[in-house]
Structures are given as structure tokens and as C-alpha cells.
Amino acid sequence: MLPKQVHLSFSPRGTVHRATPQTSSLQGDILDLLLNSVGATLTEVKDVEIRLAYFERRGILCRWQDLATDIHSHYKSQVVQQVYVMVLGLDILGNPYGLLKDFTRGLGDFFYEPYLGSIKGPDEFAESLARGAQSLLGHVIGGTAGAISLVTGSLGQTLSVLTFDDDYRKKRQQRMQLPSTSLPESLFTASKTFVQGVVLGLSGVVVQPITGGQQEGVEGFFRGIGKGLLGLITKPAGGVMDMVSMAFDGIRRAAEMGESVVLRMRLPRYINPAEGLRPYSPYLSSGCHLLEQVSKGHYAETDVYWAHAALSPHDRTRVASVTDRHLFLLEKGRFWGGWIVEWVISVDDVLTVPHIQGHNLVIKVKQEDWILNFAGDERYIQSDDLQVLEWLKDKIEKVLLYNMRGKPCPL
Numbered sequence: 001m002l003p004k005q006v007h008l009s010f011s012p013r014g015t016v017h018r019a020t021p022q023t024s025s026l027q028g029d030i031l032d033l034l035l036n037s038v039g040a041t042l043t044e045v046k047d048v049e050i051r052l053a054y055f056e057r058r059g060i061l062c063r064w065q066d067l068a069t070d071i072h073s074h075y076k077s078q079v080v081q082q083v084y085v086m087v088l089g090l091d092i093l094g095n096p097y098g099l100l101k102d103f104t105r106g107l108g109d110f111f112y113e114p115y116l117g118s119i120k121g122p123d124e125f126a127e128s129l130a131r132g133a134q135s136l137l138g139h140v141i142g143g144t145a146g147a148i149s150l151v152t153g154s155l156g157q158t159l160s161v162l163t164f165d166d167d168y169r170k171k172r173q174q175r176m177q178l179p180s181t182s183l184p185e186s187l188f189t190a191s192k193t194f195v196q197g198v199v200l201g202l203s204g205v206v207v208q209p210i211t212g213g214q215q216e217g218v219e220g221f222f223r224g225i226g227k228g229l230l231g232l233i234t235k236p237a238g239g240v241m242d243m244v245s246m247a248f249d250g251i252r253r254a255a256e257m258g259e260s261v262v263l264r265m266r267l268p269r270y271i272n273p274a275e276g277l278r279p280y281s282p283y284l285s286s287g288c289h290l291l292e293q294v295s296k297g298h299y300a301e302t303d304v305y306w307a308h309a310a311l312s313p314h315d316r317t318r319v320a321s322v323t324d325r326h327l328f329l330l331e332k333g334r335f336w337g338g339w340i341v342e343w344v345i346s347v348d349d350v351l352t353v354p355h356i357q358g359h360n361l362v363i364k365v366k367q368e369d370w371i372l373n374f375a376g377d378e379r380y381i382q383s384d385d386l387q388v389l390e391w392l393k394d395k396i397e398k399v400l401l402y403n404m405r406g407k408p409c410p411l
Contacts, residue, residue: 096147317332363379
């Protein structure tokens with residue numbers, strides 16, 4: 001038989017509805033109070049994962065009754081061995097089992113994601129390291145905040161039962177179930193819950209006796225006084241617990257927000273403003289993405305991508321990039337990825353059409369550029385592939401030509 005995995009949630013709260021009503025008694029009311037307050041707090045469990053090992057028998061002859069007995073004994077022992085999971089999954093303890101599971105998953109992602117990225121390349125390693133650190137931070141902070149939220153939420157539920165006010169319990173349940181889309185909204189709702197608890201506790205001293213007197217007469221009046229005095233303590237205290245629970249639940253949601261992020265299957269389409277929409281090109285998309293990575297996207301705000309080329313077919317760590325305003329020589333970071341700008345020159349500072357000299361594409365620039373940067377009046381793009389140099393020369397020449405005419409550069 002295959003291994004079993006069961007997700008168990010248990011709560012003793014609620015009322016049993018019977019077809020025939022039964023008379024209430026003092027013992028029954030006290031028992032119901034204990035079950036719905038202290039008993040529920042101590043025994044409530046949410047989403048505990050119970051794993052039962054598989055059962056296997058090979059090469060034996062036995063009766064079906066004996067086999068059924070062995071199966072029953074096996075899974076019974078497995079359930080007994082998983083009792084610690086249910087104990088560590090209690091909300092009143094903060095669900096330590098779930099907290100440990102979150103820590104383990106976060107640590108696993110922190111080491112496993114960079115390992116997978118290092119196999120693909122420096123860029124992927126840096127992105128995978130960021131994802132691993134995000135997962136670790138999200139699971140550690142989210143798990144801790146979730147554990148605190150469970151503890152305070154259980155105590156708040158107990159205090160709400162001890163108020164003996166059904167209307168207050170219904171309003172509290174509605175507040176706790178309100179959806180929150182952001183951390184500031186969760187904190188605002190939490191503070192509002194605390195204020196409402198204090199206001200209802202103070203007003204209950206007056207409202208409860210009046211309501212009880214109207215509904216049940218003198219007996220209800222004195223009962224209302226007791227409820228009001230008891231609510232004066234339990235409602236503000238419950239408001240504090242609910243405020244802490246909602247606040248930490250909002251922190252947990254914010255920390256875990258990035259777990260289900262939808263990732264792109266390909267880079268965004270590049271659209272040249274001079275040509276409009278054209279069929280998708282992975283080369284143009286990667287070139288535009290490269291421009292957005294240079295100097296943290298500084299040049300992408302002003303320049304229009306034109307062309308780029310790796311200077312070696314085997315080692316793509318050196319790339320020449322051309323835009324309508326600048327020429328770049330880039331080098332890939334060895335460890336953290338990213339692109340280092342070896343030099344950048346403005347297209348307006350290029351004096352003549354570049355020429356090939358040996359294995360270098362020579363670009364002459366204005367003398368003023370040399371005075372400011374102490375780097376001479378020539379720039380070199382070196383490559384063993386002469387076809388790449390010829391191709392770059394042609395692209396730079398077209399950029400210079402269109403800049404002289406004052407027109408946007410089509411591809």
C-alpha cells in the first residue's frame with residue numbers, strides 16, 4: 001500500500017444542533033463554557049501534516065484476515081508515532097511544527113536556489129541567490145509572525161467566550177475574517193479592533209443591564225450588570241490580543257507575498273520607436289535588457305537601443321553595445337553578475353567612421369574627451385572574429401549617418 005499523507009484541522013468550537021431540544025442544566029452550561037473557551041484554546045489544530053509510511057509484504061502466503069490485521073496494526077502504530085506532530089501543531093503553542101517546517105523550507109531554498117543558478121551562469125546565480133535569500137527571509141519572518149498570531153488569536157477567542165456576549169462574538173468573528181490586501185491595511189484594522197474592544201467594554205457596563213432588563217426583567221438586569229463588569233475586563237483584553245494577532249498575521253502575509261510570483265517565460269518584446277511593432281526577436285529583447293542593466297538603467301531612460309555583439313563566440317563576458325547616443329564596451333562581472341562599463345563615449349564625440357586595424361576596431365573621439373578623462377583620443381574594440389568587427393563597424397556607421405540627418409535610427 002502506498003504511503004499516506006493527511007492534512008488535519010480540528011476545532012471543538014460550535015454548537016451541536018439536535019432535532020429534539022434538550023433542557024439546559026448548570027452542569028451542561030459549565031461544560032459547554034469550558035469546551036468553547038479553555039478547551040477549544042488548548043485543543044484547536046490547523047493544517048497539521050501527518051505522514052504514514054507505506055505498508056509492504058512480499059513473498060508470503062497468508063489469509064486475508066491476517067493481512068487486514070497487519071495493515072491495521074501498521075497504520076495504528078504509524079498514527080501513534082505521529083502524535084507529536086498533533087501536539088506540536090496546537091495553536092496555543094504557536095504551531096511549532098509548522099514553524100520548523102517553514103524554517104527548513106527557507107534554509108533549503110537559500111542553499112538550493114543559488115546552486116541551481118550557478119550551473120546556468122553568473123546572471124542566474126545572482127538572481128537565484130536573491131530568490132533564496134527572499135525565501136529564507138519570508139519563511140523565517142512569516143513563520144515567526146504566524147506562530148505569534150496563532151497564540152494571541154487563541155487567547156483572544158477565549159476572552160471573547162468569557163464575555164458571555166453573543167453579539168460581541170459575532171462582530172469579532174466578522175472583523176477577524178475581513179480580507180486585507182496590504183500590511184498597512186492590516187495594521188489599521190488591528191488598531192481599529194483594539195479601539196472597538198475598549199469602547200464596547202466601557203459601553204457594556206451601561207448597555208448590558210438595560211438590554212437584560214428589557215428582555216428578561218429584573219433577573220436579566222442583574223445578569224446584565226455581571227456581563228457588563230466582566231466585559232469591562234475581557235473585551236479590552238481581547239481587543240489587545242486580536243490587535244496583536246491581526247498585526248502579526250499581516251506581517252506573515254507580507255513576508256510570504258513573493259512565494260507565488262509569476263515569472264516571465266521570455267524577455268519583454270523590444271519595439272523600436274522608428275519602426276513600430278515587428279515580430280518578436282530574442283536578440284533584440286536581450287539587447288534591450290542589456291541596456292537596462294547598464295548603470296542601473298540610467299542610459300535606458302534616454303537612449304534607444306541599436307545593436308550589440310559578443311566579442312568572442314566562446315566567452316560572452318565582453319560585449320560591445322550601440323545606442324542612438326552612446327557606444328559601450330561592457331564586461332561581465334565574474335562572481336555577482338551584472339555589467340561593468342569599461343568605457344562609454346557619446347556618438348556626437350565620434351570624429352570619423354571607425355576602421356579596423358588588425359584585430360581592433362578603432363574609434364576616434366574628440367580631443368576634449370581625452371582632456372577630461374585622461375584616456376587618449378581613441379577607443380578600441382578588440383575581437384579575434386573579424387566578421388564581428390565588420391558588423392559593428394557597419395552598425396556604428398549607420399548610427400552616425402542617421403544622427404547627422406537628425407532622424408531616429410531604424411533597425
